Amino acid sequence: MIERFGLASDHFGHLNGPLVLLAMLGLPLLLGLLGGALRPARSWPVALLGLLPLSALIWLAAAVAGGPSQSWTLELGSLVLHWRVNGLVLVLLLLTQLIVLVSALYAPTYLRDVVHATRRSQAWFWPLLGLLAASLSLIWLAADLLLLYIGLELMGLTAVGLLLLPGKADALIAGLRYLLLALVGSLAFLLGVALLLGAWGRLDLAGLAQVADEGIVLWVAMALLSAGLLLKAAAFPLHAWLAPVHASAWIPISALHAGLVIKASFFIALQLWLVLVPAAAVAASLVGVMAGAAVVWGGLMAWRAAKLKDVVAWSTVSQLGYLLLAFPLLVGSDPAVAALAWDGTWLQLAAHGLAKAAMFFATGNLILATGESRVEGLAGASRRFPLALLSFGIAAISLVGLPPSMGFTAKWLLLHAALAGDHWGWLAVLAIGTLLSAAYVFRVFRYSFVEDAPTLDFRPVPWGMDTIALVLALAALLLGLVAEWPLALLRGPGGGA
Amino acid sequence: MSQAWLPVITLATSLLVAPLIFALPERASRARAVVNLSAAVLKLLLVALMVWGLYQGHRFTFGFTVVEGVSFLLQADALGLMFAGLSSLLWLATTTYAIGYLEDSPNRKRFFGFFSLCVASTIGIALAGNLFTFLLFYELLTLSTYPLVVHRGHDKALAAGTVYLRYTLTGGLVLLLGVVAQHALVGDVAFGQREVLADLGPQAHPMLTVLFVVFLLGLGVKAALVPLHGWLPRAMVAPAPVSALLHAVAVVKAGAFGIVRLVYDVYGISLSHELGLLSLLTAIAVVTILFGSVKALSQQELKPRLAYSTVSQVSYIVLGISLFGPFGTIAGLVHLMHQGLMKVTLFYCAGNYAEELGIHRIDELDGAGRRMPLTSLAFTIGALGMIGLPPVAGFITKWYLGMGAVQAGMPWVIVVIVTSSLLNAAYFLPILHRVWFRQGPAHGRGSWPEERNLGRFETSAWLLLPTAATAMFSLLVGLLAGVPFSPLDLATLMATGEYLP
Structure with missing residues (x-):
């Protein structure tokens, strides 16, 4: 290592x-x-x-x-x-x-x-x-x-x-x-x-x-x-x-x-x-248990959160759980498992970095445009701010880990590592995390599709701010298919394969 | 143009149309229609070109590595092209229909954008060359259909959307676990390399059986196999073109197509037979067929009745492939095409009745044949096809299913088919009776729920034309089943390839 x-x-x-x-x-x-x-x-x-x-x-x-x-x-x-x-x-x-x-x-x-x-x-x-x-x-x-x-x-x-x-x-x-x-x-x-x-x-x-x-x-x-x-x-x-x-x-x-x-x-x-x-596999498993709890608890809190920013913040707690799974998967595990988990961890770190940043920008734009910080305030947003919502959606795809995003490729590698090492518990954590993250993300979308929303005064966000969120989200989405490129860099100079 | 690029370009025609549509302003409905229709025509031509190439013996494959040991692979084989052909044909028809249906309604940009994404995912599923690529588009399909299901934005639609996601995302996750497990077991395997799993030997059989069940759970959600069908009738709140697309082509077919791939191209028919998995499929299919038909009987509204009929009919595909022998295979594969054509016709008709006359319930249909003769004729063709009367396409399916049952040594399946056909007749014939033989508003009794005179003909030409076209096709593929390039011909080609190495 x-x-x-x-x-x-x-x-x-x-x-x-x-x-x-x-x-x-x-x-x-x-x-x-x-x-x-x-x-x-x-x-x-x-x-x-x-x-x-x-x-x-x-x-x-x-x-x-x-x-x-x-x-x-x-x-x-x-x-x-x-x-x-x-x-x-x-x-x-x-x-x-x-x-x-x-x-x-x-x-x-x-x-x-x-x-x-x-x-x-x-x-x-x-x-x-x-x-x-x-x-x-x-x-x-x-x-x-x-x-x-x-x-x-x-x-x-x-x-x-x-x-x-x-x-x-x-x-x-x-x-x-x-x-x-x-x-x-x-x-x-x-x-x-x-x-x-x-x-x-x-x-x-x-x-x-x-x-x-x-x-x-x-x-x-x-x-x-x-x-x-x-x-x-x-x-x-x-x-x-x-x-x-x-x-x-x-x-x-x-x-x-x-x-x-x-x-x-x-x-x-x-x-x-x-x-x-x-070689401290036992202690690492303890961190793994914390990781599982983080994924579940963060996901639940994000699901229940009333404010949009809280949804995104709690989602960070949950996503960090995925990263913490690196401890049990990497520490004291056999080389084949470790190789997969190694790639998966850094890919997950990059995916979450890009997607979460994009999501914060998109959330910021939505909050600024609606003047509402609550999730309910998004009612009807899909018609009025399609671009900000699209950025949020694309970033969400990566957070949930749906294809073809970078988050998906990372989750694939982590799942593969968990399966290869017969770690059924960590497999379950990843699966539950996926469902929970889908639940809190689609809760936001559900409100945005409401049609009979009262029309309050909306102020459009400068287009540059919308573009930034979209570009960053697209990067998180599309880098999943060409993940071999950052991974090659990872293995490249002195990375050891 | 290199041949490897043909599948990519076909995929791109609808994948790249989506951002283009999102970029067009909401008001530019004419430009949007032009973009949509020209992309649909272009894609149909490209698929036709690939079918022609396939008969010439060309191979179309395109692939690259995603991460070590996992590749993105598109390939055009006979089975995939059949599905691709079906979806591009029906995309053209449904786009035409949707332009008429959604005229002057809000959020059309969003609708057509996601509609294109949805069709792109279907093409991706059809051309996917391995399970990873299949999964990619399978999930993309879930994401792109959600906005279509909740399109209307009222409480019922939002609730249906939530149920839809609960089913499909869980199904997708289960499928993901299956695919990862398969990768952990044997690595990246392209569709058609059946020997890889077969060579694992008997000690791997229990594991393969479990894996098959996992795959089946993941795919069965979209194929609406009982008891995983709950999302489908609820999703009926969507606009008619979406229901048509969901039920005839995109979602349920993606599931059924996945099961076909699983049996023929991942496990191989001999291994599936050896593991006793075909009997499992037969059992599930029989239960679904009968359950769907019985539930359809009790529906008072037109679209839910059609939805339960779909639950039942899609399982004919599963039943066909579960019968060991070429005839069963032919029946299953050919029904993939036939059911699509017939069911899309029926949904267009339901949409026409709803748009022109405001009819949603079956008991409001009295005498509709006089007011809307062409729509009613199309509906009749579709309904008779579902029952399995010659010469409509459905007859071919049921005939081959019967022969397949005999060939597989399971003659009791014929009883199921006959029962199901009787049930089909029981829920379709009363509708036909009302439409043609009852006296209704057209005869001066009472009035239509909400009559709008949408066009010069019985309804808008945008709505009527696709309806007539798909009804014609359902009739033609039945009448001309023996002609080269017909679905039956393609299915026979595949079935002989499957059983005669």
Whole structure:
């Protein structure tokens, strides 16, 4: 497993390591500061400049692709930093840049025309967005616990900052609650790191994997690390904070948070398990039980939720359950099962990232257009806002996991893995999750088809915002059929097959 | 044009029409009609081209890998082309009908967009070359028919839509599990590679039997096999063209077609026979046939009666393929086509009566033959065909079913067929009697529930023309059954291929 994360490679990168780090972290930051200074009023300058980090990433992919995983170290006195690039990291970087770029494109019109954000909050928005992109990239690239901790902490604080931007009372309450929770999560994580450092005197993952032997210290450390991370990832039963956070947040922030931020914690947790305790099948089954509970509970709550944003937020809890199934399917399972589950997990992560972001944009457009935040408020929407509803629908196809979406291909692989490993319980979780997600999604549609709805005053959303939601949803839908392409990238450089 | 692209282009004709229709403004009804009809004609031509190519011995396949070990595969074989031909023919007819039926009603853009998607899924199902591709379009069909079922947007329609989804999505999930299990067992297998499962040997037989039942549960929902038929009569709240499409072509046929694929192209008829699965199918089919007919008798409204008649008639297909021997196979395959033509005619007629005269209940039909002679004639042809009177298409089916039963050594099935035909007669003949021989508003007694004079003829020409055309076809495929390229000829070709290697 450790090879799959690109950690075991002895290949020191032939590229300039600090340059890679600078390109991936510095560019978004720089652009964020620029955005804060200029406060763009239109999307096209954002699109033009957004191509910059994207082309840097393509340069990196071209340089790394085909070869083994590349890793680098940097010594700062007694401190050694480790980072690496492999296929998986490339896929995650690409996903991050795409979703961040799309959110950035959505933002100018949204901030100026829709929520009428103040100059001050606009000036804060862009640098924080850049910082969020940079901290996410750092988490994907990091190969030691110190960088991971820095990334995690930065990401959490930036997210709090972004949540506070609307400046309303409920946004403040939600933001501060999130801050409290992020701090508790970080504290647990930090304690775990400290334990590992005290016991084995090193923080790089590849080294720890070799020296760390099973025992009470490792177990306590892992428990602390996992608890902190799962809290931040909103894994059941530590999920209760998620829905209130989205209720008052700006739409692009919600999209980023559900699409990327909680995934980062999941990614770190899975990486730590597979590297440090790759054979802990029993403990992983425990996480699997949590996953099952998350799928069922999240699905039920989404089904019952009265507000549209709550439906989408609870659906995140449920979908995260699918991702958590990676633990029992990957940890301590036989190689054939693990190979299928590995592909399925990352595909599911990408599918959910794209589809959930698209769904938040579509939901935002619907709420703005109807002025109603309740699901019932959608009555008659299919006639009045076909485009926003279509985007919502296409994103929903991927969330439910119906063909030909990426969510479907991911679920196919996970089902196949569960069957191949004779894990009937996880199979049932996936099946129940599908039915529940269909139930909550079609509940929304049911209202939209109502014909005898009262005609309230509707204001159409700028077409650019509708287009963004549609394009992102279509990406989630159509990438399912060509899933071999991202998967090839995943297996490609130093991915190990 | 390379031949591999022919199935793709055929699929694209209706798949790409959908976004085009969604892009057209609601008011542009004329442009929409032109787009719809030209795509329908184009697709019919493409399918005809493939049928011709098949007789010339050409192979049309197109495929690519989705993920390792799973491929998207389109191929045009005789069975698939028969279904594709049926659906593109009826698409043309139903589109024409729907343009007339929905004139000046709201949400036409949405209707025709999803209608095209629905037909695209049907073509996809017909041309699918393996179970994965089949599943893909099978689910797409569920999604694209939901907006059509709830089209009217009132409470009853929404409730029917919810029931419809509950049945079909669960069925789809069960089918998905089956397909994944098959992949886990033997990997990616194209339709027609029957030897793969047969070669697994006797120790795999219990597992294969279970897998077959899983597949059957998934497919049986759409094929409306008893007891999985509950969604179908409820879905009758949809507009008439949708009912026609759902019941004659798209949804129920997709299920029946899937069962045909399962028996002939996945398991192979010999393996199915060996595992005793054919007897299971016979039993289910017999129960469904009799149950559907009995329920149809008790319906007071026209469309639900037709719906239960569908439940019963679709199982003739299942009965046919479950009879081991070429005649049974021919009967099953040919009924796939025949039932489609006859049932679509009947639904068009029901729609015509409802649109022109406001008739929904059977007891309102008195004397309708005088007011709407052509529609009533078409209805008569369809009804007599369902009963199985020569020379209408239904007779061919029942004749071959009878011979198949003898050949399979199950003569008791003939009793079932006779009983079912008597029941068919019992629920269709009273309607015909009312239409032609009772005195009604046309004779000056009482009045029609809601009469609208829609056109120069007895009703709008858009409605009348497709009705007359499909009635003609039902008659012609019966009369000219012995001619090359007829459904019977295609079915015979397939059946001989099946039993004579």
